[in-house]
């Protein structure tokens with residue numbers, strides 16, 4: 001165990017970071033001098049991603065982490081506690097879309113819904129709760145939940161808005177609404193401890209998650225920017241908020 005954890009480097013963990021937006025968040029946090037733990041459920045793919053990001057200036061380390069596997073989450077918390085004694089930044093980025101065929105409200109497949117919630121909701125609770133003792137040892141703990149504008153009830157419930165014309169979803173979209181709610185719960189619980197907890201909407205970006213969506217011009221790096229901003233807030237920054245590049249997103 002590190003003797004004086006708060007005197008060491010700033011330590012960040014990004015889940016689901018071997019590709020896409022998570023990988024770009026790792027790159028940006030490491031560029032800022034943080035010791036950045038690249039969470040990957042497949043450590044081999046994590047190492048491939050980390051190899052491409054490492055440089056003399058960027059301290060990127062792979063941590064095996066499947067957010068749906070309790071033993072994996074516990075082992076990750078133990079690893080961070082043992083090697084650093086503290087966690088300054090947690091970015092809950094890992095997410096899945098799930099099979100769209102099972103997400104029509106009229107023919108919903110519960111197994112699809114359960115799988116999506118297992119990763120996008122229960123995985124976030126599992127990881128965040130496991131990391132709280134380490135976040136509480138930070139001088140400036142920050143938690144960022146990578147959600148989606150699609151999780152906004154206000155935008156989705158507007159019949160004149162463009163979200164209402166999207167294909168219906170009983171799994172991915174409600175999972176992000178639940179994640180927004182969780183963000184507020186964790187923010188309220190951790191406010192007195194100075195840990196800021198916010199939700200980041202990356203906007204529609206071309207990644208493997210959106211490979212079926214044609215014409216997306218935003219890149220994964222574009223999507224990472226708001227998460228990085230929220231991960232590096234000053235002490236007087238917001239908590240319990242929902243933000244995109246354009247500012248607050250309606251709940």
Ligand SMILES: NC(=O)c1ccc[n+]([C@@H]2O[C@H](COP(=O)([O-])OP(=O)(O)OC[C@H]3O[C@@H](n4cnc5c(N)ncnc54)[C@H](OP(=O)(O)O)[C@@H]3O)[C@@H](O)[C@H]2O)c1
Pocket residue numbers: 015016017018019020021022040041042065066067068093094095096119123146147148149201202203204205206207208209210220223
């Ligand atoms: N792309 C967009 O337009 C968009 C818009 C709004 C929100 N988002 C959100 O942004 C986040 C990142 O998505 P992305 O677009 O970058 O998609 P992506 O390229 O598919 O990346 C998703 C990452 O999550 C990982 N993952 C999935 N299940 C996991 C698990 N059980 N444990 C650990 N890691 C797991 C994946 O690992 P594998 O490589 O092993 O599958 C992958 O590294 C997601 O939460 C997504 O909902 C994306």
